[in-house]
Amino acid sequence: MSKVTTIIDIGSNSMRMVVLQKSSRFAFNLINETKSRVKISEGCYENNGNLQEIPMQRAYESLKSFLNISNALKSRKIICVATSALRDAPNSNIFISKVRKDLGLNIKVIDGEKEAYYGGVAASNLLHDDTFVTVDIGGGSTEFSFVKNGKIEKSISLNIGTVRIKELYFNKNNTEGAKNYILDNLKKIFELDIEIPKKVVGIGGSIRALSKIVMAKKEYPLDILHGFAYDVKDELSFFDRISRAKDNDDLKSFGVKKDRFDTIKEGSFIFKTILEELKINEVVTSGVGVREGVYLTDLLRNSNHKFPENFNxxxxxxxxxxxxxxxxxxxxxxxxxxxxxxxxxxxxxxxxxxxxxxxxxxxxxxxxxxxxxxxxxxxxxxxxxxxxxxxxxxxxxxxxxxxxxxxxxxxxxxxxxxxxxxxxxxxxxxxxxxxxxxxxxxxxxxxxxxxxxxxxxxxxxxxxxxxxxxxxxxxxxxxxxxxxxxxxx
Missing domain, CATH: 1.10.3210.10 (Hypothetical protein af1432)
Incomplete structure (x- = not known):
């Protein structure tokens, strides 16, 4: 693996990049993290899943900026993956081809199971827990990776996402329909015939935003998101209030930041429904996810995607x-x-x-x-x-x-x-x-x-x-x- 590596993750709502520098065989450190809320899937669920021109242009322009940063940091290797929005869109090849031709960047569209697996790899290596289920709420889908004693047992992706739920249900004031849709999708988890852990490792912007609000509410002494944990029973009613907020002033009063006004209600609604249905007791917040998982599967490709025993x-x-x-x-x-x-x-x-x-x-x-x-x-x-x-x-x-x-x-x-x-x-x-x-x-x-x-x-x-x-x-x-x-x- 190159000493400096760039990982780009094109999600339905946000596009994120990390630049990581390797310092010895298994050790690395973060030297840049950049995020752009391009909302590439905006309007697609109301248009048969097709990506719309303006969101695609936002994503294209942001990719150019991402590559400028990567080149300035002398990154020798770039891995770019795309998730729900591009894998679902019938016209995704238009965007992928334009990026390849104009920017020389190859975008790898990964399936939902692989996306969930990457989240599991990141959490199992970079969090101090060994048995949990990751929940990664994105704009178009939500991924679950079941980890037991440090090993990933199953990974699954469901078509539950904040932008999808917003366009199909919340914009039509149909929260009952949204709940039924989520519960119907969650049946696929119970069909896996696997023991569901009582601990969730939360990945993705919506869950991290909720954790930041909980931290502020609790006046938590340490201003660090990765590894922050809380009891589900203490926050369910609070998440319900966020999902029912009447307007942005309501959201602001709960501590929601402006850049999350557009999808936090849907994210809170989805997360609360999942926590209740899976009977989760504790949430641990993860500051790492798909990007780090992509990096680690490359770095640890000869060791089953796990760090050596007792390595920190x-x-x-x-x-x-x-x-x-x-x-x-x-x-x-x-x-x-x-x-x-x-x-x-x-x-x-x-x-x-x-x-x-x-x-x-x-x-x-x-x-x-x-x-x-x-x-x-x-x-x-x-x-x-x-x-x-x-x-x-x-x-x-x-x-x-x-x-x-x-x-x-x-x-x-x-x-x-x-x-x-x-x-x-x-x-x-x-x-x-x-x-x-x-x-x-x-x-x-x-x-x-x-x-x-x-x-x-x-x-x-x-x-x-x-x-x-x-x-x-x-x-x-x-x-x-x-x-x-x-x-x-």
Missing amino acids: VSVRSLLDRFQIDEKQSAYLGNNAKKIFDALKPLHNLDNKYRGLLVIASKLHSIGSTLNFYKSNDNAFDFILNGLNYDFLHTSRVVVAYTIKFSKKSLPTRSDILEYEELLPSLKIMQWMSFMISLNFAVNQDFSRPKVEYFLNDETLEINLSNKSFLIESNIDKLETPEDLTVKIL
């Missing part, structure tokens, strides 16, 4: 981009495990914190790279946004705070108030703070000394192969949690 693309990408010393990173990661394991009888933390301590230890030096002074604060702000894939929001915040408090003193209650609802207890964060601080104190001179840890009652005994005044004095200054004593042998 966000961590690897940051290590690559900041050129963090591999030997120092490996040492700090291994030493973090030793410290955690030695103190386990005292802190009794779940092993997930062991992994988070390792990640925090490896990524700590990013703060110094950004700016040596206040490096912990710099790293905190960056990590909250930098760990963009495969992390629960809670895990992301724990890693950021662990790095922030890798210093002599332990955090207090007031230190963690801002993100308290996403953090574990203060006691846990104090243990994480102490363990990472000890990790860096031991390697204060970057000599990567051999070290052994022994817990004797409530005393942590440290056997250092290369003792120095600098290291010993830094260990002595550390504030310890509870009644722990540290002794250098």
Whole structure:
């Protein structure tokens, strides 16, 4: 795969592009994301599915701009896929041929099952969940991919979309007909004879727009959409109110942005109906979808479209981009495990914190790279946004705070108030703070000394192969949690 790759997704309502840069074998990072609401399917469902001239021209002009961006970023490979609007339109070849002839771009029209599969590939690799069903509401269709234990079992596409429902039913004030149409289509899911998970991973602009509104309503502390989760029972009535909004002023009062006025009522109506009919308990929002799925099926074509076991693309990408010393990173990661394991009888933390301590230890030096002074604060702000894939929001915040408090003193209650609802207890964060601080104190001179840890009652005994005044004095200054004593042998 080329180092810089462009993926373009021509949907019924929006056309989106991502430009991704590969940094090592499986790691990559996003360098551009562009969206254009071309509404290529506008008017087609009222005209026997045929694409109309003005929407096609909007899409053509936007593609020219997309290609300008891609060329400026030195992308060597472009993959362009089109979904419901073009696969359904009898006259789609007019648009496809014009783009190929004038712009030199080949558009690959994918079927609904492949579109659903791409969403499943993206979610199963880039979200920290293993059993769920993706729901991707587009303008012309909605895709479902059923994932169990990280593996895609079934993928299906149904002709339920915001633009389709709007033109066929909502414009005629026929919400009852719209509901019956959706329910009739959903019967195909029950015919799959597959266990339906209780968790939905929501993909697509309509679901993301709804999640943003829920986040604002809840005054959620973290302004990150990917991985945001909420309970269905808490929001169904709210989604119903949005779908019944009388005008744009109503929508605005609910927190809907202007660019979503045209299809949010239909999107909310479709999503609510799906959640109720499939008896879903939880929604997890995905910031990735078809575009990332297309990219990953290419990147991971020799590994069944899955990352290797225990591989985290966000961590690897940051290590690559900041050129963090591999030997120092490996040492700090291994030493973090030793410290955690030695103190386990005292802190009794779940092993997930062991992994988070390792990640925090490896990524700590990013703060110094950004700016040596206040490096912990710099790293905190960056990590909250930098760990963009495969992390629960809670895990992301724990890693950021662990790095922030890798210093002599332990955090207090007031230190963690801002993100308290996403953090574990203060006691846990104090243990994480102490363990990472000890990790860096031991390697204060970057000599990567051999070290052994022994817990004797409530005393942590440290056997250092290369003792120095600098290291010993830094260990002595550390504030310890509870009644722990540290002794250098």
